[in-house]
Amino acid sequence: MTTKYKFPESFFWGASTSATQSEGRVEGDNKGENIWDYSSKEYNHRFFDGVTTEKTSLFYQDYKEDIDRMADIHFNSFRTSISWSRLIPDGVGEINEQAVEFYNNVIDNLIAKGIEPFINLYHFDMPMKLQEKGGFENREIIKAYKSYAETCFELFGDRVKYWFTFNEPMIPAEAGYLHDRHYPYVVDFKRAATVLHHTILAHCEAVDSYRKKGLDGKIGIIMDVIPVYPRSQNSADVKAGNMADLFYTRSLNEPILLGKYPEELIDILKEHDQLPDVEKNDLELIKQTAVDILGINYYKPRRVKAKDYEINKNGIFSPEWFFDNYEMPGRRMNTSRGIEIYPKGIYDIAMMIKEKYGNIDWFVSENGIGIQEEEKFIENGQVNDEYRIDFLKEHLIWVKKAMDEGSNCLGFHMWTFVDCWSWINAYKNRYGFYRLDLETGEKTLKKSGEWFKTVIDKNGF
Numbered sequence: 001m002t003t004k005y006k007f008p009e010s011f012f013w014g015a016s017t018s019a020t021q022s023e024g025r026v027e028g029d030n031k032g033e034n035i036w037d038y039s040s041k042e043y044n045h046r047f048f049d050g051v052t053t054e055k056t057s058l059f060y061q062d063y064k065e066d067i068d069r070m071a072d073i074h075f076n077s078f079r080t081s082i083s084w085s086r087l088i089p090d091g092v093g094e095i096n097e098q099a100v101e102f103y104n105n106v107i108d109n110l111i112a113k114g115i116e117p118f119i120n121l122y123h124f125d126m127p128m129k130l131q132e133k134g135g136f137e138n139r140e141i142i143k144a145y146k147s148y149a150e151t152c153f154e155l156f157g158d159r160v161k162y163w164f165t166f167n168e169p170m171i172p173a174e175a176g177y178l179h180d181r182h183y184p185y186v187v188d189f190k191r192a193a194t195v196l197h198h199t200i201l202a203h204c205e206a207v208d209s210y211r212k213k214g215l216d217g218k219i220g221i222i223m224d225v226i227p228v229y230p231r232s233q234n235s236a237d238v239k240a241g242n243m244a245d246l247f248y249t250r251s252l253n254e255p256i257l258l259g260k261y262p263e264e265l266i267d268i269l270k271e272h273d274q275l276p277d278v279e280k281n282d283l284e285l286i287k288q289t290a291v292d293i294l295g296i297n298y299y300k301p302r303r304v305k306a307k308d309y310e311i312n313k314n315g316i317f318s319p320e321w322f323f324d325n326y327e328m329p330g331r332r333m334n335t336s337r338g339i340e341i342y343p344k345g346i347y348d349i350a351m352m353i354k355e356k357y358g359n360i361d362w363f364v365s366e367n368g369i370g371i372q373e374e375e376k377f378i379e380n381g382q383v384n385d386e387y388r389i390d391f392l393k394e395h396l397i398w399v400k401k402a403m404d405e406g407s408n409c410l411g412f413h414m415w416t417f418v419d420c421w422s423w424i425n426a427y428k429n430r431y432g433f434y435r436l437d438l439e440t441g442e443k444t445l446k447k448s449g450e451w452f453k454t455v456i457d458k459n460g461f
């Protein structure tokens, strides 16, 4: 069969996961508690079926076999994160030698199998000891994070060539401090903005430290960009779209990629008394910091319209004061997650990177489809996930089109490798190339995993 969509030989193919979602906890591993270990126990009712971090896919004990599984389907790259609270149980201070051994083993085994490790430093998982002091709300965190990042560079930087400071840095601010989905369940815009500002500064400090160490690798960040589409070209809808983009995308992309917060955002926050404290050198640090590579997690578009009703401005300030979400008639839905499927969104993001952000090197760091009750699709012992194959094909076709038009996309990582624990949704939706049987711990390759192997072998499909 001919390969209609051919990707470059050097293209990165693989999958991504994160420490807290995959490692699990083993008696005597000396891991410190993080906000997810804590909140999944203490606020257990907020988690689907009450499943805690104790029950993840056990990468900590199965990493060798899991890396073999990656090699079986010919991955040439794989992203995971380091768990801050595993490496440094109190967040600062003593290092857990068992964690060092574990991460060394993971990195060495990946490399031995020809799989490039992409290592992320922070994927939503604040050590509890630091959260007790305010987490990212407390400016002290910048120093703690910088020192944690430096420890990682020193321990693993000789072999890891692709580093990422944060995964989806908007989420802990937005879900933890504005929308009541993640611990600490605060609902306060100014506090969320403070968290985001400190996160950006921590990112800048880590990038700066990496450069100063003169290590031979690249450093970047992973963003969940949700492209915005207004309901119509009517000026009120367009304005609503611009506001959604300003608050949820440009607020982060511009300081990270252009070295500057958008003026309009600063003006609005000043007007509503929501501007976080900004110290003298903060803006200079942001201005000076540039990344080498960008990861883009893409799942869905954001459709918006002008507000139906005037809002009560005595309430809690929110970006949603300026737009309403729009349910486009006829939209194609993934009903398991209640989100729209819109493959062209990835192309639109690629074009945005090309036009607005200097066509920086980037890769699809997450894309995939979460399906509830996926066992319904098991045939002769295998999940027959044709829907996942179709989903990935459609997105890859748009990625290819963007590349043909000059976008510097370097690779594609599916979310995820083995079905994993997904925060408050726990195991509600399955995403993996491998199915995890929660009762037996057995991991079996899905049809999509077989298909992905053929794509990697041919560098296309």
Ligand code: IFM
Residues within 6 Å of the ligand: 018, 021, 168, 297, 366, 415, 421, 422, 423
């Ligand atoms: O599980 C998450 C991941 O941690 C971040 N991106 C989205 C995934 C699926 O919801």
